[in-house]
Amino acid sequence: AQSVTQLGSHVSVSEGALVLLRCNYSSSVPPYLFWYVQYPNQGLQLLLKYTTGATLVKGINGFEAEFKKSETSFHLTKPSAHMSDAAEYFCAFRLLGGYNKLIFGAGTRLAVHP
Amino acid sequence: KAGVTQTPRYLIKTRGQQVTLSCSPISGHRSVSWYQQTPGQGLQFLFEYFSETQRNKGNFPGRFSGRQFSNSRSEMNVSTLELGDSALYLCASGDSNTDTQYFGPGTRLTVL
Numbered sequence A: 001a002q003s004v005t006q007l008g009s010h011v012s013v014s015e016g017a018l019v020l021l022r023c024n025y026s027s028s029v030p031p032y033l034f035w036y037v038q039y040p041n042q043g044l045q046l047l048l049k050y051t052t053g054a055t056l057v058k059g060i061n062g063f064e065a066e067f068k069k070s071e072t073s074f075h076l077t078k079p080s081a082h083m084s085d086a087a088e089y090f091c092a093f094r095l096l097g098g099y100n101k102l103i104f105g106a107g108t109r110l111a112v113h114p
Numbered sequence B: 001k002a003g004v005t006q007t008p009r010y011l012i013k014t015r016g017q018q019v020t021l022s023c024s025p026i027s028g029h030r031s032v033s034w035y036q037q038t039p040g041q042g043l044q045f046l047f048e049y050f051s052e053t054q055r056n057k058g059n060f061p062g063r064f065s066g067r068q069f070s071n072s073r074s075e076m077n078v079s080t081l082e083l084g085d086s087a088l089y090l091c092a093s094g095d096s097n098t099d100t101q102y103f104g105p106g107t108r109l110t111v112l
Helices: none
Strands: A003-007 A010-014 A019-026 A032-038 A044-050 A056-058 A064-068 A073-078 A087-094 A108-113 B005-007 B010-013 B019-024 B031-038 B042-050 B053-057 B064-068 B074-078 B087-095 B100-103 B107-111
Touching: A003 A087, A010 A019, A019 A032, A019 A087, A019 A108, A032 A064, A032 A073, A044 A056, A044 A064, A044 A073, A044 B100, A073 A087, B005 B087, B010 B019, B019 B087, B019 B107, B031 B074, B042 B064, B042 B074, B042 B087, B053 B064, B074 B087
Parallel strands: A010 A108, B010 B107
Antiparallel strands: A003 A019, A019 A073, A032 A044, A032 A087, A056 A064, A064 A073, A087 A108, B005 B019, B019 B074, B031 B042, B031 B087, B042 B053, B064 B074, B087 B100, B087 B107
């Protein structure tokens, strides 16, 4: 079955530390991959996406992710966490030919402490 | 461009009632998708409309329905509300040129 797994429902880092949020997908063909962020009482904001081409993708707010087909992974990183990064992060994929249906992971809540 | 608009932002209904939620996509986008977000089930795809036609549907009962108008605005309807329908309902506007979806702020539905 096609699915997305986000390892760690909660991640806590210190301000200035590396942020690493893990995402693995299960699909027989490489999908389109996305990371979204959700702040309290808000909708989802697109951070970055991978469709084709370069496997290292840069997004907004200093985030980037690398698509690794051999590992079926699309982990999200940021070199230095900021207090404003505290939010919930969702990894999602869309199959080619799947129109706009997104399959989401369960989400990872990121806490950033001083 | 203006973002995705969802109305109302908050709703309180009682069991057995029905509800209609509205979504206005970004100008020029012809695709509108709906998602349900709950603490227990997470984010789940409901359906997608493109040029007034439903072209994809998730695994929800027939009580959940939708439609899209010629101006791309979409509505979703839930009939015979159940307690479990309490959720944040998110609408996404799809950009066919960039294969990207942009989400609205959501409608928080509470069923009592």
